[in-house]
Amino acid sequence: MKYCFGVDIGGTTVKMGLFEENGGILDKWEITTDISDEGKAILPDVAASIGKKISEHQLDKNDIIGIGAGVPAPVTSEGIVNGSANLGWNYKEVKKELEELSGLKAEIGNDANVAALGEMWKGGGAGEKNMIMVTLGTGVGGGVIIDGKILVGQNGAGGEIGHLCVNYEETDKCGCGNRGCLEQYASATGIVRLAKKKLGQDMRPTILKKEDITAKDVFDAVKAGDEVAKEIAVEFGTCLGHALANLAAVTDPAVFVIGGGVSKAGEVLIPYIQQPYMERAFFANRKVRFTLATLGNDAGICGAAKLVIDKA
């Protein structure tokens, strides 16, 4: 049996896992991300932590395929990052540094893309080779998997589906500087924005409170049958479903996997997304399956492990 490490480097913690080649997880732990001093300690900390686990599990280095790592930044196909605000990094040859520090082969990917690969390996997209993962969190992230491989692109910025423009008439600005990005309608923050607008205009009774509203409140109200909340969900789902129809025309996936915090609302989400998708999908793309992500916070470490296994 061969082994590998999957590493998910976030701005607060680094999640790590020791995997068997066939996908079994032998160990799972995390360390704190030290972002001080331009994050220079992050990779040495990761390498040291992995070294300790190799001793602890008495692994033979010859049986270790390598280390896969996801990082919150675009990553080129050479494993180079040109800057990560979350980690404090500027230009960094992540693959090269991690290989030198660990003495193991390393493969690096963008965290959202790597999570998508994880969901394809062991999660909602298992069994498929053409998959799009949509992560509905504070922002909208995504990963496009084509023929089993992450669509990385020229600058490592493939799969930035949160910044598809879905409304050219939008007047509010997205964090990226554009107006009308999918993220403004389908992220947790975007759903709250839609809800506040709606509640400011709509005088019908609703169980939604006007202050401190969350995306979860909106979908809880949908489940309770609240008509105002349902209309917010329609607006969310229309933007997302239409964007996914455009995505499908380009990438022709077998399955959409919906993950991130918003997806905790569960199956109730799916019809709100799927119906507007079907209204707009090109005929060749009408059989795409919609499903929820299943790996939760483990998607990153799983996908990272798969990344290095696939390159072995």
Next chain:
Amino acid sequence: MKYCFGVDIGGTTVKMGLFEENGGILDKWEITTDISDEGKAILPDVAASIGKKISEHQLDKNDIIGIGAGVPAPVTSEGIVNGSANLGWNYKEVKKELEELSGLKAEIGNDANVAALGEMWKGGGAGEKNMIMVTLGTGVGGGVIIDGKILVGQNGAGGEIGHLCVNYEETDKCGCGNRGCLEQYASATGIVRLAKKKLGQDMRPTILKKEDITAKDVFDAVKAGDEVAKEIAVEFGTCLGHALANLAAVTDPAVFVIGGGVSKAGEVLIPYIQQPYMERAFFANRKVRFTLATLGNDAGICGAAKLVIDKA
């Protein structure tokens, strides 16, 4: 030196070329496409024509890499077509049939995708590995090349960029049944549609005539400084540029190659597309180059040859 054949099967003619492995074209010819009787003679005709050329050039079969072919239909990664209206085909195992008929290895792709591969190999995208080709002809076709390979997708329908929705308010129907597809604004037919609408509403003097107008007339008038024609070009370019910005957010290309009949207008097109692109492009995608296709009708045979070379 090794050799291969590139074949571009269209509804009227089959274009064929004999290539050296390094890209040199040794011979180029075409035969008529016999679409009678569900197009059953097409592949035998292709195989026979190639057999004749092998004798004529006294080639040793051991020096032949194989046959690449582009066909006007979605093609799965197994080389299967589920129907081609232009050729009269229903379900057809094209790769298998052509291999059996010719005794050579065969690789099959969608014609628009294969033309994109050709432009990457020897045309406007030469030197790049991440490229999007946009073919502005009677319709709008395209091909997405990621890391040097065609994005085929689950059903062979990857790269159908003509059916990206760019206007959710459109009332006219596209040929595909949807409303607001890019094809309705950026194809030769679409440009004529925009021109007719404009000329019906706009009373300013223009050198554009009202009857039998073509896309070429519009861009000739643009070159002559006609203000009405310029506004039509702005509408065309805005739809296309915005669609390409969305495409770039997903696929992160290095270059857009603009081809097809409309692209014969030349460099005058580029700023009309590039400016609205830049207004909407995600920051990671602002360095994408725009260029014209250079291979014309040879893109298909070149890309088909490259397809089989890459799989060798």
